[in-house]
Amino acid sequence: AGVDLRVRLGPRGGYLSLPTLGAVRADTGPVELQCHGGELTVRPADGAPFTVRVQQDGATSSADPRWVPxxxxxxxxxxxxxxxxxxxxxxxxxxxxxxxxxxxxxxxxxxxxxxxxxxxxxxxxxxxxxxxxxxxxxxxxxxxxxxxxxxxxxxxxxxxxxxxxxxxxxxxxxxxxxxxxxxxxxxxxxxxxxxQHTKLSALCALVPLHHEDATPRHFAPWRPDPRPFDGLLQGAYSHLALADYWQRFALHARRVAHRDQAWAEHARCRQQVGAVLPVLAGSAALTPEGRTVVNEMITLYHRLEDSPPPTGHLARAEAYVTTAKVIWQQRNDSRRQ
CATH class of the missing domain: 3.40.390 (Collagenase (Catalytic Domain))
Structure with missing residues (x-):
C-alpha cells in the first residue's frame, strides 16, 4: 500500500510470515519491522538487522539468507x-x-x-x-x-x-x-x-444488494448443502461467468476434444444458473442495486441462448441438475426428520 510502518511481531514455527511478500527466519521473537520508501528493515531478536527491498509490484529481494522470498x-x-x-x-x-x-x-x-x-x-x-x-x-x-x-x-x-x-x-x-x-x-x-466472487464481494462492501436473512434454505446445484440467499447470489454470479467463459472457449477451440469438454462445462453451468435465477429474481428483499445486478444476470443468461450447446450436452446437463435436486431434497429432508 506504500504506507510507512513500524511494528513488532512474533514468529511462529521458526518463521515470521509477511503475507504476499515472504518470510523471516527467526527462532525467537519478537521481530521489529520498519518500512520506509520501499525498503523494509528487519531487526530479529537473535541477530543483526538486515534490509529487504520491496518493489512496487510486490517482488522482494535481500542479500541476507534469513529472508525467504x-x-x-x-x-x-x-x-x-x-x-x-x-x-x-x-x-x-x-x-x-x-x-x-x-x-x-x-x-x-x-x-x-x-x-x-x-x-x-x-x-x-x-x-x-x-x-x-x-x-x-x-x-x-x-x-x-x-x-x-x-x-x-x-x-x-x-x-x-x-x-x-x-x-x-x-x-x-x-x-x-x-x-x-x-x-x-x-x-x-x-x-x-x-x-467473480472478488468483484461481487467488493460491490457488496460498497452497497447492500439485498435484505434477506442468513438462513441456509436454498437449493444450489453446485453444493450439497442448503445455501443462504447471499451464497446463492454469489454462486449464481460466478457460475454465470463460467457458462459465458466456457461457451466462448467452445466457439473458438480448434481441437474437437477441447471443444467437446468446453460445451459440457458450459451446459452444466448454464443449467445450474437457470435453476436458481427464478429464486433470485423473485425475492422481494432485493435492493434497487441488487435488482439491477440480478436483471443483468438474467439478460446475460438469455444471451447465452444465441449459441446453444449440442443437444447431447444440454440433455446431460438437464439430467445432472435434476438428479442433484432429487439428491439434495432427499438428504435435507432426512436431516429435518
Missing amino acids: LVMLPAVVPGAGPVALDDLDPYRTRGDGAETHGLGGAAQIDDWERKAWIESWSGVEPLLRLGGEHRLTEATVLLRCMVPLGPPPGSGPTGRSAAHCSGTRREAFGAVLSSKPATPAYFASTLVHEL
Whole structure:
C-alpha cells in the first residue's frame, strides 16, 4: 500500500510470515519491522538487522539468507505486476472452515510442485483471452496472490469429492486460494470463477444488494448443502461467468476434444444458473442495486441462448441438475426428520 510502518511481531514455527511478500527466519521473537520508501528493515531478536527491498509490484529481494522470498508467477500480460504464490503464511486458511466448504488445507509446495504451478500458469493468458478480453483484464487488475491448497478432503483414488478446490476470502481482496489445477484451461476457469466472487464481494462492501436473512434454505446445484440467499447470489454470479467463459472457449477451440469438454462445462453451468435465477429474481428483499445486478444476470443468461450447446450436452446437463435436486431434497429432508 506504500504506507510507512513500524511494528513488532512474533514468529511462529521458526518463521515470521509477511503475507504476499515472504518470510523471516527467526527462532525467537519478537521481530521489529520498519518500512520506509520501499525498503523494509528487519531487526530479529537473535541477530543483526538486515534490509529487504520491496518493489512496487510486490517482488522482494535481500542479500541476507534469513529472508525467504515468495515464488512470483509471471505477469498475466506484459507490463502488469507478477502474482505471488504464497505458500509460507501459516494462517492463510486458519478459521475459514476449509473442510466444511470442501477446501483442502494450506499446502507448502516443493520444487516439483512449483514447477507444475508455473507450467500451468504459463498457459493461462491465451486461454483467458479465449473467454474475452474482459476476463484477461479482470485477472490483470484484480489478482495479486495465489494461495496453494492441498487437494479437497476425500479426493484421490478412493475419495468421493472433486480432485480440485478453490475459494476466496472476503477480507483478502485480490487473493485466490486453489489446489493445483490439472490443466491451464481449468486454471483459467478457476480464475474466472473466483474473481467473480472478488468483484461481487467488493460491490457488496460498497452497497447492500439485498435484505434477506442468513438462513441456509436454498437449493444450489453446485453444493450439497442448503445455501443462504447471499451464497446463492454469489454462486449464481460466478457460475454465470463460467457458462459465458466456457461457451466462448467452445466457439473458438480448434481441437474437437477441447471443444467437446468446453460445451459440457458450459451446459452444466448454464443449467445450474437457470435453476436458481427464478429464486433470485423473485425475492422481494432485493435492493434497487441488487435488482439491477440480478436483471443483468438474467439478460446475460438469455444471451447465452444465441449459441446453444449440442443437444447431447444440454440433455446431460438437464439430467445432472435434476438428479442433484432429487439428491439434495432427499438428504435435507432426512436431516429435518
